[in-house]
Amino acid sequence: MISVEDWAEIRRLHRAEHMPIRGIARHLGISKNTVKRALATDRPPVYQRPLKGSAVDAVEPAIRELLKQTPTMPATVIAERIGWERGMTILKERVRELRPAYLPVDPVSRTVYQPGELAQCDLWFPPVDIPLGYGQSGRPPVLVIVSGYSRVITARMLPSRTTGDLIDGHWRLLSNWGAVPKTLVWDNETGVGKGRLTSEFAAFAGLLATRVHLCRPRDPEAKGLVERANGYLETSFVPGRTFSGPGDFNRQLTTWLQIANRRHHRSIDARPTDRWEADRTAMLTIPPVDPPRWWPLRVRIGRDHYIRVDTNDYSVHPRAIGRTVMVHADNEEITVTCGEEIVARHPRCWARHQSLTDPDHAAAAALMRGEVIHQQAARAATARAAVLAPDSLGIEVEQRELGTYDRMFTLIEGGAGKEDT
Structure with a gap:
């Protein structure tokens, strides 16, 4: 096999110098057939190692048959079905190559949203440490909601991703909108529900009279609007800013979103604020009940x-x-x-x-403890007075013989009286 330099020189000599094939072969010291092969192709020579057979080749028909019946069958199950006793790496690689041909096509459609129809929700974790007080800092979640028709973004930092905090965050953001989209799209967030809504979030959806759609696992395209909004917040809001706490973060975010929602949005060829009134008018009205007090x-x-x-x-x-x-x-x-x-x-x-x-x-606890101690002391003093002066308190006390006390004290000292031996 000739080098790329020789291939280029052969073509130059033949095309530019008009040198015959015999002369080129004699000039470069190669055969005429090599010169002919170099002139017959417009692609430079590439060395390819001869392909060797794989142990998987013999069982590939069986693998294809299993994938035809069950496209999602794991490679470990396939290995068991075909009696594979060699290494799993090469088998998994072959299964990975063959599987796409048997999986059903799952194209992503471009959706056109109607006013008030839908809003996508997600949690965004800003890549910046927020002071939380008591010498601590952290990265609390930010609830982000994007309306499908107008592309208006609203967001708020929450203390946690628990159901109660998520419900309160939704309530505050939707109250600022003064309206509720007919559908809220969520990924499988634990506080909202995985596969089915939590009972608290289902009740919240019932209060709003809206539908909460949970996306399939590992399907980010289903909520691409809010995913892109998260990226926009991360690249355009966070850089160059400092925050004194969650309250300061939310204040800066609210001010910035008022500007961001006035930018020109290329996909809708309009500013979100220009489409917001039509979007909000088609939404549901916000209910007058405060949901966080429900639970x-x-x-x-x-x-x-x-x-x-x-x-x-x-x-x-x-x-x-x-x-x-x-x-x-x-x-x-x-x-x-x-x-x-x-x-x-x-x-x-x-x-x-x-x-x-x-x-x-x-202070109230200290006062109460003092009163309890005083009452206990008073009761103890009363008990002592009853022992020392029972007649003065009108209490009858059993009178024992003096010998009884002698025996008692003798026993306490470790010895026994003569009467007891």
Whole structure:
């Protein structure tokens, strides 16, 4: 096989110098047939190692037959069915090559959205550490919602990805819209539901009178609008910004989204704000009920008079000890009620594993402990007085013989009296 340089020189000599094949062969010291083969092709020579047979070749017909019957059959099952006793690597490679020919075609269609029809939802984790207080920092999730028709984006950072926080985040964002899309598209997020909605999120969807569509696993194209919005936030909102906390993050994000929603969107050839009024008008009206109050936590307060939300402990007024209270939690506040009375109100703590104590609760607990100690001391003093001066208190006390006490003290000292031996 000649080199690429010789191939190029043969073609130059023949085409530019008009040298005959015999002369080229004599000039380069190669055969005339080599010159003829070089002039017969317009592609440079490429060395290819002769293909060797594979042990899988003999069982390929059996593999094809199994894939024809069940295109998704795992390679390990195929190996068992065909009696494969060699290494699994080469078999898996062959199965990987053959499988696409037997899988059904799954094209992605381009969808045209109608006003008010749909909004896509997702959680975005910004690549920046947010101060959470108490010396901690983290990367809390951001709930992102994109309307299909207008492409308007709304977003808010949440304390966690639990169902309660997701419901409260939806409620706040949709309340700002003043309307609810007829369908909310979600990936299989644990707080929303995997395969089927959680009971809390299903109730929330019923309140909104909307439909929540859960995408198939590993199908990112089904919510491409919000995926692209996440990328847009990451490349255009985050760079060059610093945040003092989640509240500052949400304030900056809200201000930036007002500008971002006025940009020209190439796919719809319009600005999202120009299509927003028609989009919002076709949506459902927002209900007047506050959903986060639907699922309060019922708990009986122990002597510790603290309740736990997420990973943090919040103090409760000690007068609620021994009683059942209702704990209401949202993204901003923790409220505890005992009957109609509010016995605790705390700002939501975004840090983890903290104990938050209201000074009034601590003072009331200290006062109560002092009263208990005083009552115990008073009862102890009364008991001592009854022993020392029973007549003055009108209490009848059994009178024992003095010898009884002698025997008792003799036993305490470790010896026995003569009467006991």
